[in-house]
Amino acid sequence: MLVEEIMKKEVITLTPNETIETALHLLNQHHIRHIPIVDQDHNVIGIVSDRDVRDASPSTFETKSQAEELTNPIESIMTSPVTTVHPLDFAEEVASIFYEQEIACVPVTRNNKLVGIITEKDMLYTLIQLTGTNVQSSQIEVKVINKPGILPQVTQVFGKRKVNISSVLIYPYKPDPKYKIIVVRIQTMNPLPTIEDLKSEGYEVLWPQMPGMES
Known part of the structure; x- marks a missing residue:
């Protein structure tokens, strides 16, 4: 899935000379966090979060200085430089940026111009879609030998039942690197016939472990 498919295209922005008070108003008005x-050319030169604005705002008990502090320019508290992504980047790659850099938002740019924004909430919803958990389905985890061509062999078993596959994920089997786990979500609430097919083909089903069908 590409970034341009999940990004928000309508983005609230500020120029660096606008005030902290303006940023505070926009954050509250639009219920946004960044x-x-x-x-002037719409190039991204910084970013502010609701926390940045909150930390820069005076205490409610300091009424004398409140007006002065809120009139400071937003460039005085913005984070710069800014990590950005391209509309044609993959969403999975953006997820790693969120994790590695511990950030909650990335602007999307094309030719250095701002064209969108992705937040951690957008990213989480996208991962839900990619894993197929947003539709009624059953999850089956199969332990297989880590070798080329194993995935089509396993999915061929699913094809016999003509069940619709929502998603397929593959991850290492930590106890033994010679194996890996294939996680398949199928659009049926009764995975038992498919599990029986997998077992009859010699595959080890780790989940679900149906009563009376332990490996």
Whole structure:
């Protein structure tokens, strides 16, 4: 799935000379947590979060200084430089950026121009879609030898039942690197016939372990 398929195209922005008070108003008005800061050519030069604005805002008990602090320019608290992604990047790659850099939002740019934004909430929903957990389905985990061509062999078994596959994930089998786990979500609430087919073909089904069908 590409970034351009999941990004928000309508983005609230500010220029660097606008005030912290303006940012605070926009964050509250639009119920957002991040605002990209752009120059006159719409290039991203910084970003501010609701936490940045909150930390920069005076305490409610400091009424004398409150007005002055809120009139400071937003560039005084923005984060710069900014990590950005391209519309044609893969969503899975963006997820690793969120994790590795411990950030909650990335602007999307094309030719250095802001064209969209992705938040951690967008990313989480996308991962839900990619794993197929947003539709009624059953999950089957199969332990297989880690060798080329094993995936089509396993999915061929699913094809015999003509069940619709929602998603397929593959991850290592930690106890033994000679094996891996294939996780298949199928659109049926009764996976038992498919499990029986897999077992009859010699595959070890780790999940679900149906009563009376332990490996």
